Amino acid sequence: MSEVEETIKRIQSHKGVSGIIIVNADGIPIRTTLDNSTTVQYSGLIHQLAAKAKSTVRDLDPQNDLTFLRIRSKKHEIMVAPDKEYLLIVIQSPNEV
């Protein structure tokens, strides 16, 4: 699975990235670069939020679907790329460049 590890490493080494979490369809993390408690917190909360966002988009227009979710806060930006089986969460702190 070195391609997976390499990709994760590439994203992690990008400027400003604090961490990456990959979550499966059940909301359980399968890969992470952050510590345990943070990973658990992020995966649970973001999984729910992404599901809600997806259902909102589908409700507004059944032909539409969620492609990307970005949450910008004072301190970081959380980017969520959804998929049928996985969820990629990337946390970036653009201020700390």
Place this chain on the structure above:
Amino acid sequence: MFIYAVSSVRPLEYVILQYINDRETQTTALLVSDEAVQSYKTVDEAVQTDEEPKRKLRLAEDTSGQLANFLRRTEPYIIKQLTNNLRSRAFDGYDVDLEDDSTSVTSLHTLTYPSLQDKFQVTSLSWNSTGSVIGASYGQQEHEDWCTHRSVMCTWNLDRTGIVADKPDSKIEVDSCLMYIAFHPKNPAIVAGGSFNGEVLLWDLSREDDMLIATSGLGQDSHQEPVTKVYWITDAKGKKIYLVSASGDGKIIQWKIDRKAQKLLPKEGFMVMTQSLPRQMKVKGVRGDREIGVTCLSYHSEDRETFIVGSETGVIFKCSMYSQGPPAGSHIVSSIPLRSPVTFTYNPHHGPVYAVECSPFHRNAFVSASMDQCIRLYSLLQAQPVLTIEPGEGYVHSATWSPVKATVIAATTQSGNLLIYDLKQGKTVPVHNIPASSNKEPVYACQFNPQQTHLLATGDGKGRVQIFKLSSKLQQVSGKETEFLGNLVNVTAE
């Protein structure tokens, strides 16, 4: 003839008439009561919730095997978004404030000690390490000779519900004017003070009786002039905390606390001398080893051995704890060797420097306030100030950085106002200009509360301490302030 014949005779059977009598006796009812008796045995058991043993995060197994594909698909997009974010200026200047926004600075309390009868001014203020207690030292500015005043140090605990504005929670009497106090950075009950007589004192407020735990005494090793500043520093490893004092006699002494003997013993010392003055300030005929009075000092936030010293001459020096400068003149008597710590001299103010402070956020910035009515922002690396602010309100008695927002400076002036500058929003006009004393008395001291960051305390010439609540804007950090400050001090001077 008698024949005795012994014959077995049936013993006489005595019929014992047994009289059976029915007798009744009755005792009083037995009183039965249940008494539970248990021997008590107490055992002290310390119970502490253990940190939940870090459960090894069991990552789920990837069952569908499509992870690589998924990443292949999403990676380019993610990278693109990440790069865009770094370059994006879309959110520059976009600050959302969802909480209740208070835009003004309001005065919460005015604390006084009536027995001082307005004759004493507040010489310095200090918040304790937990941020709940404010201490004020009192003194008088005019002294003709030795100080014979009996002064106090008062503390108020602001977290108490029934705070009485004119009754301090604790008062410590000192037999001369107190010039400066500083609470210990970790222990909330220890406070150090410097007096007009040159004595450095250490109190422990948690004691019941005599709170004084150590003093430097008034001998040769203590200061010969009023102590202008006492400061707690942490050593390079961050473990030990030392007390440093600076005074008008040019000495900067680091003290060792001997609790048993209740004395403060000098550990290491420096002397700021005239030979460190810039050439244009040197006076002909004055020897190079004459002392220069130190009015303020500030240790660098990151580099534990660098400190900035402001003097009575208006010159600001950059000093190092390990400098091997020339030793003090032979006319100075001291039990520890004193040497000059100066490594660099900055462009001087035109009057005594009342305050210097290194920025807690940026390692190259420091601010100074002086009697020449200016506030200057310097970069540690160059002699010319980066920015000079002239509020036009008389002498600037103090200037201090905000502990949360890198671009905020608070200053107090002779005209009785508290000025708060936000360098990001204007370098010459303060964002807040609030009267901090009644009757336009000069305001001498100003301190942000490092723990409860919405509080700011000021002390004026009539002994009044005012506690201000800062607006939420002054506490909101957007993350770009340190960068802004960095850009400001990197620019060459005007």
